[in-house]
Amino acid sequence: MPLNIIVTAKQVIDPETPASALRLNSQLKRMETPPNIPPVINGFDENAIEAALRIKDAKGAANVKVTVISAGKSFVLDVIKKPLSMGADELVLVQDDALEGLDAFATAQVLLAAIKKVGKFDLVVCGRQASDYDQAQVPLFLAEGLGIPCVTIAKKVEVPESKLVVERVLPNGTEEVEATLPALVTVSNELGQPRYPTLRGIMMATRKQPTTWKLGDLGLSPAALQPKVPIEQLFVPTSQRQCEFINGENEEDKGRKLALKLREAKII
C-alpha cells in the first residue's frame, strides 16, 4: 500500500512583482500584473510540494503517490503543471467560472469535496498561506473538515513508519511534534529551496494531462460558495513620508553626514 499524499497548490500573481507594476482592479477587488508577468505557484505551496517529494525520495518512488490539487477559475497550464515536472504523480484541477474571488470558507468547501473525490489519503500538505490574500485559513478549515490533526508552519516533514514527525518553526526556535496519520501539515519557506524540474521531469509533465473537474463533478453548486467574508473594497495604502536624501562629496562623506544628521535629529 503506497503512502498517499495530497498537496494543495494555488496559482497566484507573482509576489515579486514590483509595487509600481501592480494594478488595482477595484471591480474584481484584486491586484493584477501586466500581461508579461506570468502567475506563479504560491511559494509556500512549492515548499509543500518539495516536502512531499522529499518523503517520496526517502521512502522510494514506488511507495509514495503525490497528488496535487488546485482550484481556480482559470490556469496557465505551463505554470500549474510545474509540480508534475518536479516529480508529483497526479495533478487535479478544479476549474470553474464560479471559482472567482472565493473566500477562504468557500475555497475550503471546494477543496474538501475534491480531496474526498480523490479518495485515499494519508497526509495532506498545504502551504502556510497564499501570497495573494495572505489568509492562512484554508488548511486549518481543511483539517477541521476532515477531522484530522493539523500541524502548522513546518520546516521539516517526515513519515517514519506510519507516523507524521514535523519540525515546526516557532518565533524563537523550533518544536518537534508527532501525530498519527491521516494528518494535515502546512509548510513554510524554512523547509528550504524547492527542487528545479529536471529535463526528464519536464518531458514527463508535457505528456501527462491533469484531471479536470467542474464544480458539478464535486456535487457543489455556486450557491454553496457565497462568501461569508466578502471584500467590500480593495485599496492601495499611500505613504505620506518624504525621504530627505543625504548628499556629500563622496560615499564616505555621505556616511559621515548621515551620522551627524541623525544626531541633529536626536535619533542617535
Add this chain to the structure above:
Amino acid sequence: MAGVLVVGELANGSLASITGELLTAARKLAGPLGEPIGALLMADRAGNTAKEAGQAGAEVVYVVEDPLLKEPPVELVLSAVEQVVKKVQPTVVLLGRTPLGRDLGPRLAFRLGVGLVQDAVDLACDAQTKKVTANRPVYGGNAVAKVALNSRPHVITVRPKVFEATAPNPAPSPKVEAVPVKLDAAAAKIKVLKRTQQEAAGVKLEEARIVVGGGRGLGGPEPFKQLDELAKLLGGAVGASRAVCDAGWMPYAYQIGLTGKSITADTYIAIAISGASQHLTGISTVKNIIAVNKDAEANIFKEARFGVVGDWKKILPAFIQQVQELVK
C-alpha cells in the same frame, strides 16, 4: 449576553500584551454595537488575571480553570473556547493573530460554521446598522481589503502591536464568572517531542529601540559583523530580510516582516534592503526609517525619513566611525 468577547492570552501568570491590545480593539465595536466587552481567560490557575482584565477594560470576565490548561495544546484551548462561545453567544469574538490565535481562529470559525477575518489591522461598526467591517492587509501589504462579516458570531484575529493597551483603570468592577467546561485530554492529537529555543544574545529584536537590518545587497554573512558593531554602539539589535535568512546568512529568528517578526523600535536602519511590502509589514510602526541603498528608486526610500544613495561598502564604515565619535 451578546457582547464582544476577547479571547485572552496569559504569559507568566499575567495578561499577555496582546490581551490588552484586544480589549482596546474591542472598544471600537462595543460602543457602536451597544454591547459589553467580555474577556475569556483560560488557565490551570487564573490567579489575579481576572482583575487585570477588568483594569484593562473588560466588563465581564469569563474564567475557565482546568488543570489540563497548563501549557495546553491548541486542541484543548480550542475546545474550551468553543464551549464558552456557545454558552455566551457573543456577537463578536476577537483573538490575537499570535502563534496560538492564528491556528485557533480558523478552527473555531469552522466549528461554528462561520467565516473569519484573519490579521485585522482596523475594525469598525456602523452604529445604525450594526454592520461590522475590518481592514486587513493583502498581497503582502501592497493593498488593504475592507471586508464585511456576513455570519455570526463575527470571528476576527487582530494583528499584534496595532492597537495600544490603555493604562489600567485602578478601580474596575468587572463581573467575574467561572465557566465550567468539559475537556478531554484525548482531544490533543499532537505530541510535542522536543522544543529548541534559540535566544539571540544581547538586546531582543522585538523589544529594541533601534534595529539595524541587513538585506541581500550585503552579499553574504560577513557584513553582519559590521551591522552587529553598529547595533552594539547604538544599544540596539540586528535584524534581516527574508532573502538573507533564505540564503542562510542569518538564522530565521532574525527575519523581520510579514512571515517574520514585527519590531516596535523607534528607529530602523535598513542597509541594502529593497523594501518589499512583506518586509515593510514588520516595521510598520517604526517612526524613523533610515535607508542605505545603491538604487535611488528602491521602494524603501518611499518609507524612509533619511536616505543615502550609494554603496554600503563605502558608506557604512564611515557612518559607523562617525557614530563612534558621536556616542563616545
